[in-house]
Amino acid sequence: MSPRARLLLFAAGAAGCAALYTLAVLGLPGFGGPFHPYADRAVRQALEQGTANAVASVTFDQRAFDTVGEELILLAAAVSALVLLRASGREETAAGDTAAHGPADVPDALRATGRLLLPPTLVVGVYVVAHGHLSPGGGFQGGVILGTAVHLLYLAGDYPALLRLRPLPLFEAVEALAAAAFVGVALAAAGLIPLLNTLVAAEVGCALVLLIAQFFTQALLVHEPAEPGGTGGTGGTGGRT
Amino acid sequence: MILQLILAVPVMTAALTAAAGRRLPRPAVDAAALAAAVTVAALAALTLARAADRTRVAWLGGWGPATGVGIPLVADPLAAALALTAALLTAAALVYSWRYFAEVHAIFHTLMLLLLAAMCGFVLAGDLFTQFMFFELTGVVALGLTGYRSEEPDTVHGAVNFGLIVSLGAYLTLTGVALVYGRTGQLGLAAAGRALAGAPPGDALVTAAFVLICTGYLVKAAAFPFHFWLADAHAVAPTPVCVLFSGVMVELGVYGVARVHTVVFGGPVPLGGVAVLGAAAALLGAVMCVLQTQVKRLLAYSTISQSGLLLVGVAAASPGAVAGTAYALAGHAAAKGALFLAAGALLNRHGTLDEHDLRGRGRAMPVVGATFLLGGLALAGLPPGGQAAGHTVTEHAVRGLGWWWYLPLSVAVSALTAGAVLRVWAGVFRGTPAGGPPGDPHEPETGTGLRHAPWTMVAPGIVLAAAALLTGLLPAAPLDRAAARFTDPRAYTAPVLDGRAADAAAHPSHPWAASGLVVSAVTVALAVLVAAAARRRVRRRAAQAAPRTAGRITRPLHAAHSGHIGDYAAWLTAGAALLALLTWTA
Amino acid sequence: MSHLPHLTAGYIMLIGLYGIVTSRDLVHAVVCLSVSQSGTYVLLLAIGYRHGATAPVFSDRPPPTAGRPVTDPVVQAMTLTDIVVGAVVTALLLALAVQIAHRRGTLDPGELRSLEP
Numbered sequence: 001m002s003p004r005a006r007l008l009l010f011a012a013g014a015a016g017c018a019a020l021y022t023l024a025v026l027g028l029p030g031f032g033g034p035f036h037p038y039a040d041r042a043v044r045q046a047l048e049q050g051t052a053n054a055v056a057s058v059t060f061d062q063r064a065f066d067t068v069g070e071e072l073i074l075l076a077a078a079v080s081a082l083v084l085l086r087a088s089g090r091e092e093t094a095a096g097d098t099a100a101h102g103p104a105d106v107p108d109a110l111r112a113t114g115r116l117l118l119p120p121t122l123v124v125g126v127y128v129v130a131h132g133h134l135s136p137g138g139g140f141q142g143g144v145i146l147g148t149a150v151h152l153l154y155l156a157g158d159y160p161a162l163l164r165l166r167p168l169p170l171f172e173a174v175e176a177l178a179a180a181a182f183v184g185v186a187l188a189a190a191g192l193i194p195l196l197n198t199l200v201a202a203e204v205g206c207a208l209v210l211l212i213a214q215f216f217t218q219a220l221l222v223h224e225p226a227e228p229g230g231t232g233g234t235g236g237t238g239g240r241t
Numbered sequence: 242m243i244l245q246l247i248l249a250v251p252v253m254t255a256a257l258t259a260a261a262g263r264r265l266p267r268p269a270v271d272a273a274a275l276a277a278a279v280t281v282a283a284l285a286a287l288t289l290a291r292a293a294d295r296t297r298v299a300w301l302g303g304w305g306p307a308t309g310v311g312i313p314l315v316a317d318p319l320a321a322a323l324a325l326t327a328a329l330l331t332a333a334a335l336v337y338s339w340r341y342f343a344e345v346h347a348i349f350h351t352l353m354l355l356l357l358a359a360m361c362g363f364v365l366a367g368d369l370f371t372q373f374m375f376f377e378l379t380g381v382v383a384l385g386l387t388g389y390r391s392e393e394p395d396t397v398h399g400a401v402n403f404g405l406i407v408s409l410g411a412y413l414t415l416t417g418v419a420l421v422y423g424r425t426g427q428l429g430l431a432a433a434g435r436a437l438a439g440a441p442p443g444d445a446l447v448t449a450a451f452v453l454i455c456t457g458y459l460v461k462a463a464a465f466p467f468h469f470w471l472a473d474a475h476a477v478a479p480t481p482v483c484v485l486f487s488g489v490m491v492e493l494g495v496y497g498v499a500r501v502h503t504v505v506f507g508g509p510v511p512l513g514g515v516a517v518l519g520a521a522a523a524l525l526g527a528v529m530c531v532l533q534t535q536v537k538r539l540l541a542y543s544t545i546s547q548s549g550l551l552l553v554g555v556a557a558a559s560p561g562a563v564a565g566t567a568y569a570l571a572g573h574a575a576a577k578g579a580l581f582l583a584a585g586a587l588l589n590r591h592g593t594l595d596e597h598d599l600r601g602r603g604r605a606m607p608v609v610g611a612t613f614l615l616g617g618l619a620l621a622g623l624p625p626g627g628q629a630a631g632h633t634v635t636e637h638a639v640r641g642l643g644w645w646w647y648l649p650l651s652v653a654v655s656a657l658t659a660g661a662v663l664r665v666w667a668g669v670f671r672g673t674p675a676g677g678p679p680g681d682p683h684e685p686e687t688g689t690g691l692r693h694a695p696w697t698m699v700a701p702g703i704v705l706a707a708a709a710l711l712t713g714l715l716p717a718a719p720l721d722r723a724a725a726r727f728t729d730p731r732a733y734t735a736p737v738l739d740g741r742a743a744d745a746a747a748h749p750s751h752p753w754a755a756s757g758l759v760v761s762a763v764t765v766a767l768a769v770l771v772a773a774a775a776r777r778r779v780r781r782r783a784a785q786a787a788p789r790t791a792g793r794i795t796r797p798l799h800a801a802h803s804g805h806i807g808d809y810a811a812w813l814t815a816g817a818a819l820l821a822l823l824t825w826t827a
Numbered sequence: 828m829s830h831l832p833h834l835t836a837g838y839i840m841l842i843g844l845y846g847i848v849t850s851r852d853l854v855h856a857v858v859c860l861s862v863s864q865s866g867t868y869v870l871l872l873a874i875g876y877r878h879g880a881t882a883p884v885f886s887d888r889p890p891p892t893a894g895r896p897v898t899d900p901v902v903q904a905m906t907l908t909d910i911v912v913g914a915v916v917t918a919l920l921l922a923l924a925v926q927i928a929h930r931r932g933t934l935d936p937g938e939l940r941s942l943e944p
Contacts, residue, residue, distance in 0.1 A: 001801070001808045003849070003937075010811035010848045014841055016818025021416075024449030025833035028423045032829070032878035037426030039875065039899035041309035043883055046900070047890050054883035054900035055907070062310040063904060065301045069362065069374035070908050072252065073381050076355050077915040079259055079348050080385025084397075084922040134886045140907060173260040180256030187245045187301065204911075211918050218925055370905055377912050384919055391923075394930035398939055401853060401923040408860055408916050409844070415867045415909065416840065422902070423874040473942045538942075804942040806856055810847040 051193060056133045060196040064186040071200065074207040075179040078172070085214040106157035114156025121149035125201075132197040139197040143204025151212060159216075166209050175206035243291075244299040244314040247284045247324060247361050251277050255354035262347025274350040275335045281357060282328035289321035293719060296726070296736040297321075298367070306432075306738045313429065313737050315367035318723035319567060323496055326574050327360045327489045333701040334481035337582055340695045349389065349479075356382045356485060363493055367737055369418045369454070369505070370428050372497065373411065376457065379490060380407045386482040387474050396477040398804065403474035406809050407460055410467065413817065414457030420450040421505070430504045431734035438730075440509040443825070451506045452821045455498050455515065456813070459820070462494025463545045464552055465521035466812040466819075469802055472529070475541035480585025483537065487544040487581060488574040495548060495570070499555035499563070504733045512556040513827030514820045519552025520650055527657035529802070531775055532795055534596040536584045536665055540577065543620065543658035547573045550654055553647065554635045561638025564724035564750050565631045568713060572627020575709035576619035580662065582702035583612040587669065589698070596665055596779065601674035608699045610670035615706035617666055621659030621768040622761045624753070627712030628655065633757025634750040648760070655764045660771025667776055713752060721747040832873035840866030853927060853934045857920040864913045871906045875899030 001009070029035040046057035059067055125145035132138030153162040182199040185192060254277035258270050265273075288297060297316040304311025316324075331353060338349065359382055362375035384407075388400035422428055424446055425436035440447045460467040471491070475483050502512055526546030533539035551573070554566030586609045588594050591602050603610050619626040632651045639647045725745040726732040735743035751757075801808075843863025850856035875898055881888075883900040891897055928934050 001803060001805065001811075003807075006805075006807050006811045006848060009815050010845065013811065013813075013815030013818045014844065016821060017814055018837065018841060020445075020449045020452065020818070020821045021837040022834065023445035024420055025446075025830050025837070027444065027446030028420070028830065028833060028874065030829035031832050031873060032876050034877065034896070035426070036875065036877060036899050038310070038422070038428065038901050039426075039883075039897075042899075042901050043891060043897060045304075045308055045310050046883075047885065052884060052886035054885070054897070055903045058310075058900050058904040059907065061302060062304060063312055063370075063901075065312045065366075065368075066371055066374050066904075066908055068248075069359075069371065069378050070911050072355060072358065073374075073378050073912055073915050075256070075259065076352065076378065076382045076385060077919055079351050080381070080388075080919055081922055083348050083352075083385060084388050084391050084400075084919065084926060086391065134884075136882060136884055140911060169263060172263075176256040176260035180253050180260075183249060183252045183256075187249055189302075214922065215918075215925075374908065374912075377916075381912075381915060381919065384916075384923075388923055388926070391926050392930075394927070395942055397923050397926040397930060399942060401920060401927060404916065404920050404923065405847065405856060405860055408920075409847070409863065412840070412864050412867050416836075416870060419867065419870050419874055419902075428901075476942065799943050802943040804939060806853070806936045807848045807850055810844055814844055814848070 052134050053132065053136065053138070055136075056138050056193055056197070059138065060186075060193045064196070067196075067200070068183050068186050071179045071182050071203055074203055075176060078175055078207040078210040081211050081214045085218055111156045111158065114152045114158070118149060118152050121145060121152060125149055125205075129197055129201040130194070133193040139200025140204055142197070143201040144208060146201060147205040147208030147212075150209060154216070166213065168210065168213055171206045171209055175203055175210065178202035178206065242299070243284055243288055244297060244316055244365055245301070247281055247288070247365065248358050250280050250284070251354040251358040251361070255351045255358065258347045258354070259351040262351065265347065270347045270350050271335070271339055274354055275332060277354055278328055278332040278335055278357060281361065282325060282332060285321055285325035285328050285361075288316050289318055289325055292316050292318045292321050293722075295742045296732065298736050298740075306740070312371050313367035313431075314365040315733065315737055316365055317726055317733065318719070319563075319727045320364050322567070322571075322723070323364050323489070323492070324361045326571065327357055327364070327485070330484055330488045330574060330578050331357045333578060333582070333705055334484045336697055337484075337585070337701045338481040339697040352382050352386050353481070353485070356386065360489055360493060364496065367430050368428050369421060369430060369433060369501070372501075373415050373418055376414065376461070376497070377408075377411050379493070380404070380411060383407075383486065383490060387478045389479050389482070393477065399473035399477035402804065402806055402809060403470045405806050406467070406470040406813060409810065409813055410457035410460030413453045417450040417453030417457075420446055420453065424450075429737070430501070431737040434505040434507070434730055434734055435738065437505060438508050442509050444509055447506065447509050448821065448824055451502070451510045452817060452824055454501055456817045456820060458494045458497035458501070459515070459518065459552075459816075460494070460813070461491065462498065462552060463491055463522060463526075463548050464515070464518040465525055465549070466816040468522050468526065468545045469809045469812060471545055472538050472541040472802060473804055475544065476535060476538040480581055480588065483540075483581040483585075484578040487540065487577040491544055491548045492551065492570050492574065495551045495555055495566075498552065499727070503558070503728055504730050507558075507730045510824060511827040512558055514823030516553050516556035516644075517823050518816070518820060519549040519556060520646070521549070522546065523549030523553065523650060523654045527654045529798060530658045531661045531771070532798065533661070534779065536587065536594045536596060536599070537581070539661055539665065540580050540584060543661065544577060546654050546658050547577075547620070550651055553650070554631075557635070557639045557642055557644065558728060559638050559642070560721065560725040560728045560745075560748050561750050562635050563727050564717075564720050565633070565635030565638060567631070567720060567724060568627045568634060568715065568752065569631025570627075571712040571715065572619060572631060572709050575627070575705045575712055576616045579612050579702045579706035579709060580616040582698070582705065583609045583616065586698055586702065596668055599669045601669070601672040603670035606670070608703055610666065612699075612702040612706045613662070613666045613670065615703075615710060617659050617662035617768075618765065619706065619709035620655065620662055622655045622764045623710065624758060624761050625713035626710045627715070629757070629761045630713035630752035633754060633760065634752050636757070636760075637750070637754070652760065652764050652767065656767035656771050659765075659768035660775060663768055663772035664775045664779065667772060668779070717750055717752055718747075721750050832876070833870060836866045836870035836873060838866075839863070839869060851935050851937065853924045853936060854921065856936070857917055857924060860920070861913055861917050864909070867909060868906050871902040871909070875902030
């Protein structure tokens with residue numbers, strides 16, 4: 001289809017969809033109004049269960065099964081990323097020799113900042129997870145903080161340190177087992193919110209690290225100029241010759 | 242507890258293979274995955290038996306209708322049967338892949354089991370948002386499986402088209418779910434259905450919610466004009482994955498449309514638009530099917546076509562039509578599984594899927610040839626196959642609606658798609674080899690092509706082909722009862738919300754009426770004719786350097802299936818608007 | 828305009844779709860998919876909003892019958908779930924885009940050879 005024809009087809013479709021959608025939302029209760037029957041029920045049930053954070057009650061107790069689906073999506077994604085990004089990684093390393101990622105040439109201030117920020121970020125992550133049933137936050141938010149925290153080392157230019165901090169097979173195992181434990185607990189006895197929060201944090205953090213690790217491998221192997229054995233560049237050197 | 246186990250067993254096994262897959266020996270991974278799939282099949286069969294009298298409901302986490310929150314798992318006979326189909330096909334695909342992937346990682350098994358869990362979750366979920374969740378999970382797992390051989394350019398291209406379009410569809414579904422939630426404050430299928438039951442016909446919000454939710458499911462069911470991704474993805478996915486894609490995943494879209502419409506929108510919204518889009522996909526898919534020479538792509542278009550017919554069947558929304566659709570679905574799942582497995586055996590042995598390059602090369606593979614022939618005949622509607630029974634029952638049921646066009650449509654679709662398959666069979670397994678090296682860029686999926694196909698690769702195909710020709714013998718009486726309960730919203734809502742069984746009056750169907758047998762005979766004869774005619778055409782095309790007779794009609798058709806993601810997104814938008822227009826005016 | 832937020836959500840979805848339709852780079856198309864999905868977040872949160880309400884968290888204040896009304900926790904949980912889904916889908920599609928760039932040497936959908944023979 002020519003770009004013009006495509007745009008015309010889309011314009012016709014979009015006009016129809018816009019009309020449909022506009023008519024539809026005019027039939028919704030007004031914005032900000034008092035009509036929230038499910039919310040009222042959910043808040044009442046959360047309070048009866050003694051869960052102060054109603055969102056956590058919905059996510060991990062009342063509608064824990066949705067979160068099961070979400071956990072499985074994360075597991076599937078971490079596993080899939082390994083497959084989808086595997087082939088070219090293998091090719092590139094096969095073409096060259098060992099990949100040596102030395103500490104990159106970054107300012108000392110940046111390096112120090114990255115290392116200094118790592119411990120407090122980890123603590124904040126654990127706090128957000130541990131208080132998820134009481135205050136805004138929880139396993140997802142905390143897991144993301146924990147997962148990104150270790151990548152401060154990458155930003156600080158120390159890729160070898162990052163590699164030491166995240167043995168990928170271990171993360172794969174923890175991620176899969178956390179997902180399995182979550183599914184088991186959620187199907188058998190939903191409502192153990194602190195436990196479920198912790199499992200989700202493990203799952204999310206590990207999945208995030210695994211996903212980002214696959215992309216790092218790609219970026220470092222593909223974009224680094226060949227400079228065998230040397231150091232320099234922005235993220236380490238790929239051993240492509 | 243059984244319903245929870247249907248989900249927990251594959252998930253736990255998948256987590257195990259994901260966690261320990263690097264260390265476990267390959268046979269252990271194979272055995273664990275197969276054992277999980279067989280266990281799920283047994284559990285689904287048990288659920289099917291228990292659901293025959295009473296719809297099984299499990300409220301998760303101890304919540305229930307009295308609290309007004311929580312998510313139910315609901316299994317009526319047709320849902321359980323669909324879960325059973327998914328589990329059986331997964332088992333067949335896993336047996337087949339025992340030797341198929343010479344260098345497979347445990348990742349493949351993990352993803353296959355997650356796909357099974359996702360499909361079962363979608364089928365059993367009694368909640369709109371949970372359905373969306375598992376719909377997305379199916380999509381993500383399927384994306385990983387489609388792109389499994391990511392070193393092939395066509396594979397990643399097909400996978401990215403698939404991922405983008407299915408995700409767009411899913412977001413439209415979520416928009417529709419949000420509209421229902423905003424209006425009713427309910428997410429449960431049963432509860433939302435009860436809340437919307439009083440909505441006046443033509444209510445804009447209800448119509449829009451239905452159209453948006455259905456658009457996502459119709460993308461998966463490959464209705465026109467949402468079908469483009471399917472051929473791209475099915476042609477490039479690994480063979481065992483294609484079995485699940487064509488055999489169950491596409492049908493899940495049909496199931497989703499039918500389930501959501503019956504329970505939630507049954508009162509205020511008509512289904513005429515879905516019937517039109519399904520019929521269009523049936524015709525277009527059949528024509529495109531005949532035009533293909535790459536075997537998997539040909540089978541993919543035949544799936545689009547058959548899925549369109551299934552959509553027409555559920556759009557009739559009567560117990561008879563649903564019973565017929567169930568027959569046809571079972572027959573199609575088994576037949577298409579068998580055909581894909583046979584195609585995989587060819588690809589594996591000869592390293593190509595091009596019909597010309599394969600000519601005469603199947604002579605040394607008699608069992609694979611028999612699988613292909615039986616699968617083709619089942620598609621053509623040879624009694625006692627599920628297709629034959631299904632089309633007869635559906636035709637009888639929709640005649641009352643004045644849908645006279647269903648009979649010629651189903652005959653044309655069966656004849657064209659089966660004709661194309663039989664043409665391939667005649668060329669590959671009965672033709673004389675052309676000589677010269679094959680010129681197809683596909684690599685065999687096992688590193689080195691196996692000299693002799695091991696029995697694990699041959700047996701599942703022939704078993705499925707035989708099953709396809711026997712699915713028409715499924716007992717009619719329980720199926721009629723199941724279809725009656727499927728089409729009656731009260732039979733779904735009462736067990737979920739009130740905890741009491743509600744039965745619906747069944748209408749007896751006659752899968753083996755004399756008129757149906759005559760139609761079957763005519764269809765099979767037409768399919769053979771189509772095969773003969775198409776074979777001559779293909780030969781002529783092969784003889785000439787350039788396809789001249791491809792002509793004015795077929796070239797735009799090929800061009801429309803461009804593989805361009807912008808085209809597909811534009812068609813998706815237009816399709817949603819078209820569905821809205823058709824639903825509104827119906 | 829009590830429906831303006833809902834309409835905004837629809838606009839975001841459509842503009843994302845427009846981006847995909849006219850996209851000349853698959854990475855751009857994947858980001859447009861995220862834009863389109865953001866529309867669903869806005870719609871969900873708009874549906875759950877309540878004037879004068881605060882967050883549905885009661886660790887430091889009384890429950891709604893005594894205190895102020897709260898916004899809908901259900902749509903917030905749904906949005907949270909939705910965000911995770913979106914992130915995952917984006918990651919996988921970008922991985923595929925990386926592979927396409929490797930295999931085909933281009934990311935322009937118009938330059939990718941059709942899969943239809």
